[in-house]
Amino acid sequence: MDLTATTADLAGAAADVARLLPTRVFDPVLAGLVLRADGHGVELAGSDREHAVRLTRPATVHVDGAVVVPAKPLADTLRSLEDPQVRLVVEGSRLAVRTSTARFALPLLDLASHPGIPPPPPEVGSLPARTLTSALVPVSGAASKDDALPMFTGVRLHGAGGRLELIATDRYRMAFASLPWVPTGELDVLAPAVVLAEASRQPDRDAEVAVHADADRIALSWAGGSVSTALLAAPFPDDRVRKLLEAVIDSTVLVEADVLAGAVRRAVPYAGPHGSVTLQVDDGELRVRGSDPQNGESEESIKATIDGNRVTKTFQARYLADALRAFSGRRVELRIQDGLRSTVLTSQAGDDGVELTYLVVPLRTVS
Numbered sequence: 001m002d003l004t005a006t007t008a009d010l011a012g013a014a015a016d017v018a019r020l021l022p023t024r025v026f027d028p029v030l031a032g033l034v035l036r037a038d039g040h041g042v043e044l045a046g047s048d049r050e051h052a053v054r055l056t057r058p059a060t061v062h063v064d065g066a067v068v069v070p071a072k073p074l075a076d077t078l079r080s081l082e083d084p085q086v087r088l089v090v091e092g093s094r095l096a097v098r099t100s101t102a103r104f105a106l107p108l109l110d111l112a113s114h115p116g117i118p119p120p121p122p123e124v125g126s127l128p129a130r131t132l133t134s135a136l137v138p139v140s141g142a143a144s145k146d147d148a149l150p151m152f153t154g155v156r157l158h159g160a161g162g163r164l165e166l167i168a169t170d171r172y173r174m175a176f177a178s179l180p181w182v183p184t185g186e187l188d189v190l191a192p193a194v195v196l197a198e199a200s201r202q203p204d205r206d207a208e209v210a211v212h213a214d215a216d217r218i219a220l221s222w223a224g225g226s227v228s229t230a231l232l233a234a235p236f237p238d239d240r241v242r243k244l245l246e247a248v249i250d251s252t253v254l255v256e257a258d259v260l261a262g263a264v265r266r267a268v269p270y271a272g273p274h275g276s277v278t279l280q281v282d283d284g285e286l287r288v289r290g291s292d293p294q295n296g297e298s299e300e301s302i303k304a305t306i307d308g309n310r311v312t313k314t315f316q317a318r319y320l321a322d323a324l325r326a327f328s329g330r331r332v333e334l335r336i337q338d339g340l341r342s343t344v345l346t347s348q349a350g351d352d353g354v355e356l357t358y359l360v361v362p363l364r365t366v367s
Helices: 007-019 071-080 129-140 193-200 238-244 257-270 317-325
Strands: 002-006 032-038 041-047 051-057 060-063 065-070 085-091 094-098 103-107 123-128 154-160 163-169 173-180 188-192 208-213 217-222 225-230 249-256 276-282 285-292 296-303 305-308 312-316 331-337 343-346 355-360 364-366
Touching (some): 002 007, 007 051, 007 071, 007 085, 065 071, 065 103, 071 094, 129 154, 129 173, 129 208, 129 355, 154 193, 188 225, 193 217, 193 225, 249 296, 257 296, 276 317, 312 317, 317 355
Antiparallel strands (some): 002 060, 002 085, 032 041, 032 065, 041 051, 085 094, 123 208, 154 163, 154 188, 217 225, 249 331, 276 312, 312 364, 331 343
């Protein structure tokens, strides 16, 4: 194999493949990056039997071929290069990375023992990349990071006619999004949130993304790439999830999400050992308070449109900040419920047609 390509193109693709592959595996081939060059350019791919990624980049191919090399060393080497062009050429048992002034050599791994890159399952629908990303990234943020409870590390994707519904929860918060798509099949799966969110960032925002799924795998594909992953357990029970979205409102607060997020961020140094901030609903304003016996206290008032009772709620600051980040650039409506019921954050659909709802459980109620 022998090819010349733009350094930035290869470096970005290699980094994306390496990020989706494990760094600690018993078989080093599973942490390897597959390079396959032919007349169409160069394909960078990887698979650890659970996840698989395939990205294509333009290249001038002098000699066709395929090799496997350690993913992270190749990505780190390409990222550090300053030359605009780079040449990759097989030299014996090494892949040489050459520029006008330098040469680096990586060991070749056994291509024959690599599991290969599985093809995507059947296509079940499609939608613009920007629409998918604007919904999937904030929803996946509500999923748990604790692998001991794999069900809560996933995002449920459910096709409901011309709308695609996304749901994730870690039991203390929940995010729900409904977005337009063009269905070509049925979809109701639970997929790893981190992998899907990372995959949705890969295509250009103007690209069209196809969603593929069967009983075992889900994949996203676009012109120039694809990412697939194994599914998790059965999806969340639909009726239980929908009951959480039925708010019995005690007070409604309409406020600029970025303004409230800034106030929450400034209260964090005073959030105390439990990392909590308090929202107090008053006439025409929302007060954000923090209190810490060691560091002192803070209080900030922001303008808001209030409808309903005066109420005070305390939240985990990082959960509230994550929820507000999902509504950046919009006015957000806080639907506050009585007692320890979740506070519902929502806003009008944007130009992309995405309807987003976020639920955050209060820590306690203050009378």
